Ligand SMILES: O=C(O)C1=C[C@@H](OP(=O)(O)O)[C@@H](O)[C@H](O)C1
């Protein structure tokens with residue numbers, strides 16, 4: 001059985017201990033057939049045409065895998081993402097003692113319940129949500145250390161708000177001034193605790209995953225100007241899918257999760273991914289042709305679903321029939337002004353559409369974009385200016401004036417950020433001369449098939465050796 005299953009994450013493939021497990025590859029096995037590290041040269045696309053199935057959701061995959069590990073017994077996560085972030089979660093859960101088996105496109109997890117192993121060092125790669133969710137759960141252990149092999153990206157992202165909340169609950173913490181590496185030791189008590197939700201919703205989500213396994217539960221008070229409501233609702237949705245009771249105020253300022261509960265093992269199916277699909281839809285809207293994207297649930301809690309409405313407001317011919325979205329591209333687009341916090345992971349994709357629209361688009365209330373894989377406000381301004389666009393930024397907004405003719409013919413910096421790479425790729429497809437993007441392999445963080453999907457629609461790329469790590 002071991003030899004017949006695919007091992008996309010370099011993990012043990014067979015459902016639970018084999019007599020002689022195969023040697024694990026140290027690195028992620030790539031399924032996109034592309035070099036380990038590459039730049040991409042994006043050629044102008046005359047049109048984009050065809051049908052794609054939206055890839056599995058990153059945010060639901062990470063949540064379902066974690067909840068499955070926190071259950072006792074076996075859970076089948078149907079159609080899990082194969083991105084680096086999904087792989088990072090699987091690796092960490094396995095290192096904490098979960099059984100992990102890849103069966104076709106599904107992952108079968110044998111959970112450790114409330115008892116992840118103590119004294120383990122976890123490396124969540126560059127995955128913010130994975131790191132934070134696991135840091136919350138680490139309070140169940142007598143010591144877990146978190147490191148990252150992305151010191152310039154995840155290593156710079158702030159963890160202090162979560163670490164301070166855990167400390168208030170009784171955890172002992174060592175960190176580099178609120179950044180990784182960090183060691184977290186429980187036990188913690190339950191009860192009322194404040195956590196800031198101003199910089200990231202992931203801190204509160206982390207405590208939500210921990211809460212049901214504490215005898216006293218948690219009464220979370222979310223402080224500050226709460227950002228990214230949608231992922232918090234996805235966490236509530238996940239808890240419900242695993243039989244965990246929780247209640248929340250309408251504005252999410254208070255979330256109460258009784259203690260002494262158990263996650264219920266079972267079977268969950270990962271829906272399609274809106275943030276990644278937003279980039280495909282932006283590409284489709286800006287080029288002639290007809291693109292159909294299936295597997296996009298109409299009633300879904302991913303905030304980036306709103307990207308469809310934003311593209312429509314910009315003038316895109318975009319229609320939905322059930323789970324299938326059709327874009328008839330090449331319509332003239334015009335600028336909008338929107339609060340971007342509700343669709344934070346689609347702002348980059350929509351910025352590509354804005355750069356090609358008439359007028360000046362502003363995304364307001366997007367300060368959290370500065371705290372992602374790169375500074376998605378200043379770094380985006382720099383890259384767009386390099387392409388000849390007029391861009392302005394404030395502490396919490398990004399303003400882009402569109403151009404009818406993008407010259408291209410330059411090398412842009414992908415900043416090691418998958419969403420920046422998506423943005424630049426959409427621009428490259430629309431430029432007059434090819435555009436090179438450095439470090440394009442970082443697309444694998446959330447959307448390993450991104451270039452292959454666009455190729456299936458008629459786009460053309462070259463993948464020279466990377467000039468950026
Ligand atoms: O909870 C999650 O899975 C996520 C929450 C969001 O982050 P913030 O809450 O930091 O905005 C989002 O940007 C990230 O990609 C995934």
Ligand SMILES: C=C(OP(=O)(O)O)C(=O)O
Nearest residue numbers: 126127128129130345372
């Ligand atoms: C910011 C992102 O992810 P994370 O915070 O999980 O690293 C993202 O997917 O755009």
